[in-house]
Amino acid sequence: MHRVVTWALAWLLGVWLQLQQSALWPLPVQAALVGGGVAALLGVLGWRRLPRAAGTALGALALASIAFGSTDWRAGQRLAQALAPALEGQDLQVVGVVASLPKRSAAGTRFVFAVESAAWQDEPVSIPRRLSLGWWHEGEPSADAAGPAALRAGERWRLTLRLRQPHGQVNPRGFDAELWLFEQGLRASGYVRARRGGGATRLDAAAGYPVQRARQTIRERIEATVPDPVAAGMLAALAIGDQGAIDRAEWEVFRVTGVAHLMSISGLHVTLFAWLASALVGRAWRGFPRLMLALPAPQAARWGGLLLATAYAVLAGWGVPAQRTVLMLAVVVLLRSAGRRWPGPLVLLAAAVAVTLVDPWALLQPGFWLSFVAVALLMVSDPRPPQETAAGRGFGAVGAALRQGLRTQAVATVGLAPLSLLFFQQVSLVGFVANLVAIPLVTLLVMPLSLLGVLLPPLWRLDALLAGALLHGLGALSALPWAQWTVPAAPAWAALLGVAGGLVLVLPLPWRLRLLGLPLLLPLLAPAVERPPPGRFEMLALDVGQGTAVLVRTHGHLLVYDTGPQYGIEADAGERVLVPLLRARGEPHIDRLVLSHRDTDHVGGAASLLQRVPVRALSSSLADEHPLRAVPVPQERCRAGQAWQWDGVDFELLHPDGDAAGAAGAAPKPNALSCVLQVRGAQGSALLAGDIERAQELALVERLGPRLRSDVLLVPHHGSRTSSSGNFIVAVAPRVALVQAAYRSRFGHPAPEVVARYVTHGVALVRSDRCGAWSWRADGSMHCQRELDARYWHHARAASPRADAASGNPR
Numbered sequence: 011m012h013r014v015v016t017w018a019l020a021w022l023l024g025v026w027l028q029l030q031q032s033a034l035w036p037l038p039v040q041a042a043l044v045g046g047g048v049a050a051l052l053g054v055l056g057w058r059r060l061p062r063a064a065g066t067a068l069g070a071l072a073l074a075s076i077a078f079g080s081t082d083w084r085a086g087q088r089l090a091q092a093l094a095p096a097l098e099g100q101d102l103q104v105v106g107v108v109a110s111l112p113k114r115s116a117a118g119t120r121f122v123f124a125v126e127s128a129a130w131q132d133e134p135v136s137i138p139r140r141l142s143l144g145w146w147h148e149g150e151p152s153a154d155a156a157g158p159a160a161l162r163a164g165e166r167w168r169l170t171l172r173l174r175q176p177h178g179q180v181n182p183r184g185f186d187a188e189l190w191l192f193e194q195g196l197r198a199s200g201y202v203r204a205r206r207g208g209g210a211t212r213l214d215a216a217a218g219y220p221v222q223r224a225r226q227t228i229r230e231r232i233e234a235t236v237p238d239p240v241a242a243g244m245l246a247a248l249a250i251g252d253q254g255a256i257d258r259a260e261w262e263v264f265r266v267t268g269v270a271h272l273m274s275i276s277g278l279h280v281t282l283f284a285w286l287a288s289a290l291v292g293r294a295w296r297g298f299p300r301l302m303l304a305l306p307a308p309q310a311a312r313w314g315g316l317l318l319a320t321a322y323a324v325l326a327g328w329g330v331p332a333q334r335t336v337l338m339l340a341v342v343v344l345l346r347s348a349g350r351r352w353p354g355p356l357v358l359l360a361a362a363v364a365v366t367l368v369d370p371w372a373l374l375q376p377g378f379w380l381s382f383v384a385v386a387l388l389m390v391s392d393p394r395p396p397q398e399t400a401a402g403r404g405f406g407a408v409g410a411a412l413r414q415g416l417r418t419q420a421v422a423t424v425g426l427a428p429l430s431l432l433f434f435q436q437v438s439l440v441g442f443v444a445n446l447v448a449i450p451l452v453t454l455l456v457m458p459l460s461l462l463g464v465l466l467p468p469l470w471r472l473d474a475l476l477a478g479a480l481l482h483g484l485g486a487l488s489a490l491p492w493a494q495w496t497v498p499a500a501p502a503w504a505a506l507l508g509v510a511g512g513l514v515l516v517l518p519l520p521w522r523l524r525l526l527g528l529p530l531l532l533p534l535l536a537p538a539v540e541r542p543p544p545g546r547f548e549m550l551a552l553d554v555g556q557g558t559a560v561l562v563r564t565h566g567h568l569l570v571y572d573t574g575p576q577y578g579i580e581a582d583a584g585e586r587v588l589v590p591l592l593r594a595r596g597e598p599h600i601d602r603l604v605l606s607h608r609d610t611d612h613v614g615g616a617a618s619l620l621q622r623v624p625v626r627a628l629s630s631s632l633a634d635e636h637p638l639r640a641v642p643v644p645q646e647r648c649r650a651g652q653a654w655q656w657d658g659v660d661f662e663l664l665h666p667d668g669d670a671a672g673a674a675g676a677a678p679k680p681n682a683l684s685c686v687l688q689v690r691g692a693q694g695s696a697l698l699a700g701d702i703e704r705a706q707e708l709a710l711v712e713r714l715g716p717r718l719r720s721d722v723l724l725v726p727h728h729g730s731r732t733s734s735s736g737n738f739i740v741a742v743a744p745r746v747a748l749v750q751a752a753y754r755s756r757f758g759h760p761a762p763e764v765v766a767r768y769v770t771h772g773v774a775l776v777r778s779d780r781c782g783a784w785s786w787r788a789d790g791s792m793h794c795q796r797e798l799d800a801r802y803w804h805h806a807r808a809a810s811p812r813a814d815a816a817s818g819n820p821r
Contacts, residue, residue, distance in 0.1 A: 011353075011356065012066070013062075013065075013066045014356065015356065015359060016066050016069075016070050017066075017069055017070055017073050018360065018362070018363050019070075019359070020069075020070035020071070020074040020077075021073045021074065021076075021077045021363050021366070022077075022362060022363065022366060022373070023074055023077075024073065024074035024075065024076065024077030024078040024081075025077045025078070025081050025366045025370045025373055026373055027074070027078055028077070028078045028082050028085075028370070029370070029371065029373060029374055029801075030801075031082070031801070031802055032800040032801060032802060033802050034082055034086050034089070034802050035079075035082050037083070037086070039079075040079045040080075040082050040083045040086070041079070041083075043075045043076070043079025043082070044075070044076055044079040044080055044083070046072075046075060047071075047073065047074075047075035047079065048072070048076060050068055050069075050071070050072035050075075051069055051072040051073065053068075054068050054069040054072065077366075077370075081370045084370070085802060085803070088192065088195060088197070089197075091138045091139060091195075091197045092138070092175065092197060093137055093138055093173055093174070093175050093197065093198040094135075094136075094137075097130060097135060097137065098173065098174045098175060098754060099172055099173075099174065099754060100130055100172065100173075101130075101170055101171075101203060102128055102129065102130050102135070102137065102170070102171050102172070102173060103128070103168065103169075103170055104123070104125055104127070104128045104129075104137070104141075104168070104169050104170075104171050105126045105127045105128075105166065105167070105168050105169075105213070106123045106124050106125040106126050106127075106141075106166070106169075107123070107124045107126065107164065107165065107166050107167075107217045107219060108121050108122070108123060108124075108161060108162065108163050108164060108165050108167065108219070108222075109121075109122045109123060109124040109140065109163075109218075109222065110122035110163065110222060111163055111222055111225050111226055111250075111252055111254075111327075112158075112161045112162070112163065112226070113254035114158070115578075115579070115580055116579045116580060117144075117146055117147065117578045117579045117580065118144055118145050118146035118147050118158045119144070119158035119159065119161050120142070120143070120144050120145075121143055121145070121161060121163075122140060122141070122142060122143070122194075123141045123142075123143050123167075123169070124139065124140055124218075124219075125137060125139050125140070125141060126166075137173065137198060138196075138197035138198045139195075139197075140194075140196050140197065141171070141173065141196065141197075141198050141199065141200065142191060142194075142196040142198075142199040142200075143169075143171065143199070143200055143201060143202060144199075144200075144201045144202070145157075145158035145161065145201065145202040145204065145210075146158065146201060146202075148204065157204070158202070158204075162215070162223070162226055163219055163222035163223050163225065164215075164216055164217060164218055164219040164220065164222055164223035164226075165212055165213075165214065165215055165216070165217060166213040166214035166217035166218075167210060167211065167212055167213060168211045168213055169204075169210050170202065170203045170204070170209060171200050171201070171202060171203065172200050172201060172203060173198045173200035174198065174199060174200060174753070174754055175197075175198060175805060176188050176191040176192065176196065176197060176198065176805060177753040177754075177779070177805045178191070178805075179553040179554065179555060179587065179782070180553050180782030180783060180795045180799060181552055181587055181591060181782065181783045181795060182550075182591060182594070182595075182783060182785075182795060183499055183590070183591065183594040184553075184587065184590065184591065184783075185586075186374075186799075188803055188804050188805060189371065189374060189801070189803055192371065192803035193369065193371040193375075221324060221325060224325065225250040225327075228246075228249060228250050228464055229246045229250060229252055229255065231464075231467060232245050232246050232249065232460075232463070232470055233246075235463075235467045235468075235470045235471065236470050236471065236474045238474055238478060240256075240257065240260060240478070240481065241473075241475075241477045241478050241481075242255070242474065243255035243256045243257065243260070244256060244260070244273065244477040244481070245456075245470060245474065245477060247273050247274065248273070248275075248279070248452070248456060248457045248460040248461075249326075249457075249460040249461055249463070249464065250325055250327070251274065251275040251325070251326030251327035251329065251332075252327075253273065253274055253327075256273060258580065260481065261273075262488070263481065263484050263485050263488045264484065265438075266438060266440075266487075266488040266493050266494050267438055267440055267441060267444040267448075267484045267488050267493065268423075268437075268440070268441025268442075268445060269441070269444050269445055269449075269452075269484065271331075271380075272445075272448055272449065272452045272453075274331070275323065275326035275327065275329055275331065275332050276331040276332070276335075276381070277331050277332070277334060277335035277338075277384075277385065279326075279332075279453065279457055280323050280331075280332050280335040280336060280339075281319075281335055281339070282453050282457070283318070283319050283322045284315045284316065284318070284319035284335075284339055285315065286458075287314060287315040287318035287319060288312060288314060288315025288316075289311070289315075291310060291311050291314030291318070292307050292308065292310065292311030292314075295307045295310040295311065295314075309347060312343045312346060312347070313347075315339075316336075316340060316343050319335075319336060319339060320336050322461075323335070323336050329377070331377060331381045333365055333368065333369070333372075334361055334365055334378075334381050334382060337360075337361040337364040337365060338357055338358060338360075338361035338385075340364075341357050341361055341364070342357060345357075354389040355386060355389055355390070358382060358386055358389070361382075362382055365378070376429075376433040376434070379429060379433075380426060380429055380430075380433075383425070383426065383429060384422055384425070384426055387421050387422065387425035387426070387512075387513070387516055388418060388421055388422070390513075390517060390518075416446070419442060419445050419446055419449070420442070420516075421516045422445075423441055423442045423445070424512060424515050424516055425512045425513065425515070425516045426512070427512060428505070428508035428509045428511065428531065428534055429509065429512075431497055431500070431508065431534050431535070432500065432505045432508065432509070432534070435496055435497055435498065435499055435593050435594050436494050436495065436496040436497070436593070437494065437495050438493065438494050438495075439493060439494055439495055440487045440488075440490060440493050440494075443487070444484060444487055447480075447483065448480060448484070451476065451480055452480070455473075455476055456473055456476050456477055456480070459472065459473035459476070460473055495535075496593050497534070497536065497537060497596070498537050498539050498594060498595060498596025499537070499594040499595070499596075500533065500534050500537040503533070504533035504534050504537050507530045507531075507533055507534065508530065508531050508533065508534030510527070510530050511527040511528065511529070511530030511531040511534075512527065512531065513527070514526055514527030514530065515527040515528070515531075537596075539595070539596040541563070541564075541565050541566070542563060542564060542565055542691075542787075542788035543565060543788060544564075544565045544657045544658045545657070545658035545659065545691060545692045546564075546565075546659070546691045546692045546693055546788040547562055547563060547564045547659045547689060547691040547693075547788065548561075548562070548563045548785070548786065548787055548788050549561070549562050549563075549689070549696055549722065549785065549786040550563075550783060550785045550786075551724065551748050551778065551783065551784045552574065552583075552587055552588070552591070552750075552778075552783050553587075553750075553778045553779075553781075553782045553783045554574030554575060554583040554587050554615075554750065554778075555574070555575060555577070555583070555752040555753075556575055556611055556728070556751055556752035556755055556756075556757070556759070557572070557574040557575035557583060557611035557612060557614065557750065558571070558572040558574065558606070558611065558612050558700070558724070558728075558750050559571070559572050559573055559574035559587065559588060559615070559750075560572065560698060560724065561591075562689055562696075564656045564657040564658075564659045564691075565656075565657035565658075566656065566657050567601040567602075567656040567657060568597050568599070568600050568601050569600070569601060569602045569603075569604065569656075569661070569689075570588070570619070571604045571606065571687060571698050572606055572612040572613070572700075573603075573605070573612070573613060573614065573615035573616040573618075573619050574587060574588065574611070574612075574614060574615045575610060575611040575612075575614040575615070576610050576614030576615065577614075582614045582615040582617075582618050583614060583615035584614070584615025584616060584617065584618030584619035584622075585615065585618040585619075585622075586615075587615070588615055588618075588619050588623075589618065589619060589622045589623060592623055597623070598624070599623065599624040599625065599626060600619075600623055600624070600625045600626065601626050601627065601656070602625075602626065602627045602628070602629060603616070603619070603620075603625045603627070603628045603629070603643075604628075604629045604630070604648070604685055604687060605628065605630035605631075605632060605638065605685070606630075606631065606648075606684040606685040606686075606698075606700035606701065607630075607631050607632075607680040607681060607683050607685070607700060607701060608632050608633065608636055608680045609680055609681070609701060612700070613630075613632075613638065616638055617637075617638070620638075620641050620643065625643050626643075626644070627643070627644050627645075627646070628641070628643045628644065628645045629645070629646055629647070629648050629652075629663070629685060630645065630685065631647060631648050631666060631680075631683040631684065631685055648663050648665075648666060648683075648685035649663060649666070649667070649668070650663060650665055650666060650667035650668070651663070651667075658691070658692075659689065659690065659691040660689070660690040660691075661687065661688070661689055662687070662688050662690075663685060663686065663687055663688075664686045664687070664688055664697075664710060664714060664718075665685065665686035665700075665702065665706060665709075665710060666682070666683050666684070666685070666686075666706075667709075667713070679703075680701070681700075681702060681703050681706075682702070682703065682705070682706055684699070684700025684702045684706070684726075685700055686698065686699050686700055686702060686706075686710070688718075688720060691788075693786075693788060693789070693790040694720075694721035694722070694745075694790070695719070695720040695721055695722070696720055696721065696722040696723075696724070696786070697718065697720035697722070697723050697724065697742055697744070698724045699724055699725070699726040699733075700724075700726065700727075701726060701727040701728075701730075701733070702726045702733060703726070703727060703730075703732040704732060704733060704735045704738075707726065707733065707734075707735050707737070707738035708737060708738070710738070710741075711737050711738055714741075715741065716741075718738075718741045718742045719741070719742060719743050720742055720743075720744055721744060721745050721746065722745065722747075722748065722786060723742050723744035723746070723748065723773075724748050724750070725747050725748060725749045725750075725760065725764075725768075725775075726738075727759075728750060728751045728755070728757070728760065729749045729751060729759045729760020729761055729764045729765065730759060730760075730761060730764070731761045731763065731764065733764075734764045734767060734768070736767060736771075739767060739768065739771050739773065740771065744773055745774060746773070746774045746775075746786075746792065747768050747774070747775050747776070748776050748778070748784055749775065749776065749777045749778065750778045751777065751778060751779060752779060753779040753805075754779075755779075760775075760777065776794070780794075780796070781794035781795070781796055781797075782794055782795035782796035782799070783795040
């Protein structure tokens with residue numbers, strides 16, 4: 011048994027080490043790792059005279075080698091399915107099948123498209139086999155082209171598409187969109203050009219993917235039966251795993267109350283379904299004596315429950331928790347069928363190996379660790395086997411079940427809190443109470459009724475009442491001001507201590523020993539936050555796509571310059587990027603928010619930010635009628651000459667001056683009124699120029715001259731042709747110029763002639779689409795987040811030597 015455990019851990023270690031690589035190894039190295047590992051493992055298994063300890067160690071090394079090499083090879087095969095750069099942004103005619111449940115929103119529909127053929131300029135071309143697509147509303151559909159609402163799973167379509175290689179925003183502790191796309195096998199993304207690009211034609215209403223078609227049919231029947239869209243979304247999430255059916259507002263309630271795991275198909279749901287299915291199969295099997303002679307009823311019940319639970323997990327989307335549970339159930343059924351019993355932890359370890367065999371990149375998902383650790387904690391916290399005694403009947407059984415439920419919830423709440431703080435920097439303080447009610451209600455009533463409604467749709471109406479009542483109660487809990495505890499991101503050592511502390515607290519030890527876990531939790535509950543020393547500052551230019559957002563942090567104060575764009579009707583940079591980052595950095599409030607001007611790529615995230623993070627002062631050039639002017643925060647207009655000092659760092663607004671509005675006319679362009687901010691500290695100075703254009707640049711040069719000199723320049727107007735005049739660049743004389751623009755910007759930012767102008771003047775140009783977030787630390791070092799977090803699945807960065815030097819990594 012010791013050897014099995016060691017070898018399983020070695021396999022997981024090999025996979026984990028491969029996932030830390032920034033580049034893949036050559037094919038001969040991959041072959042040597044796998045081939046050598048297989049040969050060594052066969053030698054260990056066949057050489058009986060080899061000492062056991064040596065055989066265990068050699069076998070572990072062999073399995074780690076096989077895991078590393080095979081995962082590396084699989085990653086190479088997936089990366090080879092790349093979209094040719096020449097095809098990015100071109101109109102492609104693609105025939106394929108809708109391979110996922112379409113996710114609809116007010117903006118349009120997102121879906122996965124399985125490609126069958128593709129052409130460009132009437133010539134066949136090769137593109138990735140699976141695409142992540144959006145089909146956005148363009149007004150009312152024309153007579154010859156269906157709209158995105160008509161899209162259904164399993165249909166074959168001919169679509170005109172514009173694609174690009176996988177590319178996501180890269181920020182400190184941000185969501186890795188490129189990893190998610192890579193894990194899903196989606197090697198290109200894009201959108202449908204239904205009206206302007208040549209149309210969209212349905213070719214076949216039932217071309218494939220019967221499971222996805224069944225899922226969509228069930229979702230549509232739920233929506234037709236349940237009038238409340240919120241309750242209908244909850245039922246669809248529980249019946250078919252359609253998490254996209256739940257709105258963001260409801261997800262926020264579930265997250266704050268710690269019950270989000272119940273709204274996705276988790277191990278609890280699959281295990282309950284397997285138990286019920288096994289009982290039904292066993293009862294039915296006993297009614298046929300001939301079948302019992304061929305296969306005993308207990309065996310039939312186990313295998314039948316496993317098969318039906320697998321079918322349910324597939325229907326529900328086959329997520330990692332469902333995979334883990336199905337694989338663990340499969341291991342148990344196989345062992346029972348072979349007449350063997352493995353300890354629970356060993357079964358769990360075998361399931362983890364099986365999951366990484368199917369999807370090695372699952373190791374990087376928080377859900378993998380939360381799912382496995384939750385089960386492991388329940389096992390180690392009470393290793394006693396269940397006892398069936400006469401005392402366990404009647405009211406005694408009810409009391410025992412209640413005690414067991416309380417113990418289980420307490421173990422899960424305490425034991426998983428460190429992981430929640432590690433992954434999400436927050437933990438629900440009302441989760442214990444919320445789960446005590448929600449777990450039995452969802453697992454015993456709401457979820458079973460959502461499934462039974464497939465056969466008896468009227469049951470969905472009753473189920474909707476239960477789901478609505480649950481949501482109402484959870485909403486009341488989430489509204490409590492102390493409903494959740496948030497902490498800054500902790501260093502690795504503090505995270506390890508916190509996880510160890512949570513484990514000690516739930517182990518079956520005397521309470522005096524369990525309490526020793528509390529000191530281990532302290533570094534994770536209140537981690538030390540690193541701040542610049544007095545006189546120095548830290549600057550972080552975020553990767554927000556086509557827009558601007560910059561943090562300037564001194565020893566005791568935080569300034570945010572612009573809030574990035576609005577991505578669509580339901581998303582913006584404030585909610586997606588700024589708020590999570592500020593929480594991870596341990597920023598309780600913003601001392602001053604500067605909104606340079608009214609363009610949505612600069613203020614698109616402001617409303618979300620102001621709603622979620624306290625702001626003590628706001629400076630802007632917004633007009634009086636702008637909605638953000640009504641926010642109840644002390645506000646003042648940007649004016650040249652306004653200056654203040656924080657912790658030995660000087661801040662000064664250089665534009666707009668008093669004559670800016672008059673010079674621009676009665677209705678000045680918003681760009682002309684951009685707030686221009688200069689920051690000076692011991693390590694140098696930075697100039698944040700907003701979207702000023704050539705006229706404002708020349709006015710600044712004439713008025714301020716040498717005072718404009720700064721080490722770092724936030725390039726005006728994202729590198730547009732309207733800005734970055736030669737005289738301005740000479741006057742500022744920056745060492746580094748930052749361009750915050752989207753990958754393949756639809757505005758062409760930065761313009762080639764502007765790039766050439768900076769290079770001609772000897773300025774290191776850093777682009778957010780290639781660098782990710784760019785940081786200038788208090789010690790003077792400069793870093794690109796894409797280089798700090800480099801992994802082989804990230805978009806290949808074609809950076810110049812100058813950009814590499816600016817990021818602190820000269821070639």
